[in-house]
Amino acid sequence: xxxxxxxxxxxxxxxxxxxxxxxxxxxIDEKILTVxxxxxxxxxxxxxxxxxxxxxxxxxxxxxVCLFNGAVRNSEQRELAELLRQKSKVMVAFGACACFxxxxxxxxxxxxxxxxxRVYDTTPSTDNPGRVRxxxxxxxxQGDLHLPEFYNAVYKLDDVVEVDYYxxxxxxxxxxxxxxxxxxxxxxxxxxxxTLAGERSLCHTCKRKKEDKKVTAFHRVHEFVPDPEKCxxxxxxxxxxxxxxxxxxxxxLNANMPCRGCFGPTPEALEHGASMLSAAATLVEGKEEAELxxxxxxxxxPLGTFYRFTLADSLLRIRNKSLGLEEKAxxxxxxxx
Amino acid sequence: MTQAGxxxxxxxxxxxxxxxxxxxxxxxxxxxxxxxxxxxxxxxPANLRIIRVMCSGRVSPAFVLKAFHEGADGVLVGGCHPxxxxxxxxxxxxxxRKLVFERLLEQFGxxxxxxxxxxxxGGEGDKFARVAEELVKTVRELGPLGSTAERLGRADGLALRxxxxxxxx
Ligand code: SF4
Ligand code: SF4
Ligand code: FES
Numbered sequence: 001x002x003x004x005x006x007x008x009x010x011x012x013x014x015x016x017x018x019x020x021x022x023x024x025x026x027x028i029d030e031k032i033l034t035v036x037x038x039x040x041x042x043x044x045x046x047x048x049x050x051x052x053x054x055x056x057x058x059x060x061x062x063x064x065v066c067l068f069n070g071a072v073r074n075s076e077q078r079e080l081a082e083l084l085r086q087k088s089k090v091m092v093a094f095g096a097c098a099c100f101x102x103x104x105x106x107x108x109x110x111x112x113x114x115x116x117x118r119v120y121d122t123t124p125s126t127d128n129p130g131r132v133r134x135x136x137x138x139x140x141x142q143g144d145l146h147l148p149e150f151y152n153a154v155y156k157l158d159d160v161v162e163v164d165y166y167x168x169x170x171x172x173x174x175x176x177x178x179x180x181x182x183x184x185x186x187x188x189x190x191x192x193x194x195t196l197a198g199e200r201s202l203c204h205t206c207k208r209k210k211e212d213k214k215v216t217a218f219h220r221v222h223e224f225v226p227d228p229e230k231c232x233x234x235x236x237x238x239x240x241x242x243x244x245x246x247x248x249x250x251x252x253l254n255a256n257m258p259c260r261g262c263f264g265p266t267p268e269a270l271e272h273g274a275s276m277l278s279a280a281a282t283l284v285e286g287k288e289e290a291e292l293x294x295x296x297x298x299x300x301x302p303l304g305t306f307y308r309f310t311l312a313d314s315l316l317r318i319r320n321k322s323l324g325l326e327e328k329a330x331x332x333x334x335x336x337x
Numbered sequence: 338m339t340q341a342g343x344x345x346x347x348x349x350x351x352x353x354x355x356x357x358x359x360x361x362x363x364x365x366x367x368x369x370x371x372x373x374x375x376x377x378x379x380x381x382p383a384n385l386r387i388i389r390v391m392c393s394g395r396v397s398p399a400f401v402l403k404a405f406h407e408g409a410d411g412v413l414v415g416g417c418h419p420x421x422x423x424x425x426x427x428x429x430x431x432x433x434r435k436l437v438f439e440r441l442l443e444q445f446g447x448x449x450x451x452x453x454x455x456x457x458x459g460g461e462g463d464k465f466a467r468v469a470e471e472l473v474k475t476v477r478e479l480g481p482l483g484s485t486a487e488r489l490g491r492a493d494g495l496a497l498r499x500x501x502x503x504x505x506x
Contacts, residue, residue, distance in 0.1 A: 078495070109444065111492070152492040159497045270399035277441060278397055281433040287419065289432060296436040303444035315399070315406040317485050318492055320446030 008039040008064045008185065011055070011084055012094075014046060015077035016104045016154060017070030021095040022046040024171035025067070028178045038185055039064075043084075055083060063088040065184050067167075071097040071104045071312060072155040076148035085161040090184070096170040096262045098157040099195075100272075101312020103170070105154040106304060108311050108318045112152045156312045166195040170262035170309060173249055197247030201266045202259055205246045210234065214285035218298030221257060232258045233283065236298075238305055243275040262309045271315055273306035280306075356476040359404040360387045360413040360469070361396045365423040366458050367415030373462030374469075381466040382473040385413070392416070393454075394427025398438045401452065408484035411451045411476035413468065418456040428456070450475035451482065 014022055022044075026032060042063055043050045066088040072078050085091050096102040107115060120126060120133050138145045157163055167180055180196050183189050190196070198205070213234040219226075226232055232239040232253070239258035245266050252259050265272035280299060286292050299305065307314055362368040368389045374381060386409075390396055393416025401412045414435075416428040435454045442452055455468050482488075489497065 151495075153489060155495070155497070160495070162498070270397060271402060273441075274397065274399040274402055274438075277437055278399075278434050281437045282430045284433055287429055289436075292433055293436050296433065299437050301444075302437050302441040306441070315402040315485060316445045316447075317489055319444070320482060320488065 009062060010035075010039040010041050011043040011063045011066040011088060012041065012046075013043060013066065013068050013070075013080060013084055015068065015070030015080065015098070015157075016073035017095065017097050018103070019046065020171040021069035021097075024095070024169075024174060024177055027174040028181075029174070031178055031181075035181060052080070052083070055087060058087050060086055061089050065090045065092060067092050067094040068157055069094040069098050069171075071101050072151075072157065072160055073104060073107075074148040074150050078155075078160050081157060081161045090164045090189070091157075091161060092165045092167060092180070093157045093163045094167050095172055096168055096264065096309045098163075099166045099168050099313070100264050100310040101154050101156045102262075102309050105156070105310075105312035106308070108153050109303065110319070111321065112150055116150075153318045154312055159312070164192045165189065166197075166264075168195060168197055168245060168263040169248055170260075173247075173251065175249065176247060195245065195264075197245050197263055199267060200246050202241040202244045202246045202248070202250065202253075202263070206231070206241055206250060206253055208232065208253065215283040215295070216285070217295060218280075220300070226256060228256045233280070238276075238280055238299065240272075240276050240306075242279045243269045243272055260308050261306075264310055264313065272310040273303070273314055276306045277302060354481055356384050356410045356473055356481075357386065357408060358384050358411040358413060358469075358473055358476060359409045360385045360415060361390050361393070361400065362387055362413075362415040362457075363393045363395075363417060363423075363427075364389055364391050366417035366421060367393070367455075367465065369459035370415070370457040370461045370465040373459065374466045375462075377462050379462055379466040381469040384473045384476075385469055392422060392424050392427035393431040394422070394424065394429075396431065398434055398441070401438070405447065405451075405482065406485045408482075408487070410479070410482045411472055412453075413472055414452075414454045415457045415465070415468075416454070418458055421458065447482070448479050450479060 012022065012025065041048060042058065043055050066084045068081065068084060068091060070077065072081060093099045097104055116133055120128055121131065134147055134150065136147055136149050167176060169176065176197060208231045209229055210231045211234060215234065215236045218236045218238065221237065224237065226235045226237055233241065237258045240261035241259045243265055244259050244261045245263040248263055261272060261276070269275040281296060284292060284295050362371055371387060393414055396414050401414070404412050414431065416431050417423065419428060422428040431454060439449065439452065443449065453468065453472055457465050457468065
């Protein structure tokens with residue numbers, strides 16, 4: 001009995017996520033066996049059959065670490081975030097969605113009603129003559145049934161609970177995951193609030209040749225095969241390297257693809273998207289407004305491009321409604337008919 | 338009661354509301370222009386909060402977003418006329434950003450009239466007064482925008498942690 005070293009208690013949870021973050025944990029390969037040796041897993045919906053009530057039954061602060069992936073899109077995810085925060089000594093925002101909202105937060109360009117309308121009414125494949133929509137409560141003879149409330153906006157984890165560490169990435173690379181697990185096991189974690197990745201920009205570690213070239217046209221990745229030796233941005237491909245935190249091992253650049261920014265902003269970037277917008281736009285040469293506009297119109301969808309992973313971490317966060325949401329016109333037509 | 342909400346109700350909620358407009362003006366031209374408007378006793382609305390910067394090129398789009406985030410209803414960026422920037426190319430940088438930034442703002446649902454970039458020289462006190470007048474008028478017609486915290490609060494009413502930029506700030 002006195003011999004047995006106390007095992008760590010570990011919880012893993014997925015909220016609004018694609019599942020990739022959970023796969024990233026498994027991608028540490030055979031080291032997962034070491035994790036199993038060192039830690040008792042108390043919750044891992046993707047892999048193990050625990051119930052929420054098992055977590056509720058745990059004593060407060062009895063879980064050593066919770067790796068929480070996914071953004072907060074509905075009330076269930078928020079409740080679980082709060083519950084796991086209460087039960088855990090260390091809360092880790094795991095992956096881009098938990099850290100900054102990630103891809104799900106791009107839905108902050110729409111509200112609940114326009115999302116529901118699209119999903120339950122207007123997609124070409126929708127067959128929903130009864131116009132059924134998810135309800136938070138349904139009364140049937142047997143009793144009341146409840147569903148979580150779908151929010152108008154997507155939130156990042158630290159909007160709703162205190163977060164101790166951030167592990168960015170879509171998904172976080174296995175090396176980083178393993179480093180973090182080792183640091184946790186050895187009790188060698190940096191000060192609370194730290195991001196467990198690099199401090200500089202990705203351009204710092206990028207080995208592509210930079211020639212201080214100006215851009216005369218922007219290209220999207222499917223339109224153009226860039227020179228694998230040269231800086232992508234200087235070839236007119238939007239690469240978020242200048243404003244994005246290093247630490248991913250340059251995964252995309254190695255595949256001759258630009259950085260989309262999944263590691264989030266560097267510590268000194270004022271705002272990830274706006275800073276990248278500025279970096280890209282000022283690369284264009286010229287002084288005539290009409291000519292400049294022609295080149296800069298090549299940057300399509302600035303919001304989706306520059307805030308691909310960080311909309312829930314941005315200054316404006318959600319679309320202002322007064323200008324109307326995309327499907328408003330359609331709604332008007334339908335109301336009229 | 339919910340049925341009774343007319344389009345007017347929002348305007349009613351903003352009664353007594355005065356537009357807040359942040360103006361980033363470059364030291365060498367536009368700020369001097371604003372100063373001249375003052376000295377010449379030209380009338381312009383008191384809704385402007387002027388922030389003097391060394392060059393319009395210093396005004397990162399993030400500054401403008403920050404102003405909206407904090408609750409500005411409109412933002413003006415003023416710089417020297419093309420060719421006149423004290424730092425030679427600063428205002429061309431501003432122009433390039435604007436061409437993408439305006440489209441970004443629209444994607445954020447910020448009406449075009451809320452943001453303006455204008456070239457105002459040190460001698461154009463009258464232009465400064467006119468632009469200020471027009472901008473405030475447009476913003477007044479558009480109504481209050483609301484800070485990010487207010488807009489998030491309206492979306493779901495969650496008590497967000499302050500650092501999250503949210504509702505209880
Ligand atoms: S912009 Fe992209 S390709 Fe260019 S140096 Fe930076 S990370 Fe490398
Ligand atoms: S290159 Fe950029 S988008 Fe790709 S993995 Fe790295 S940080 Fe993420
Ligand atoms: S100094 Fe006025 S725009 Fe640069």
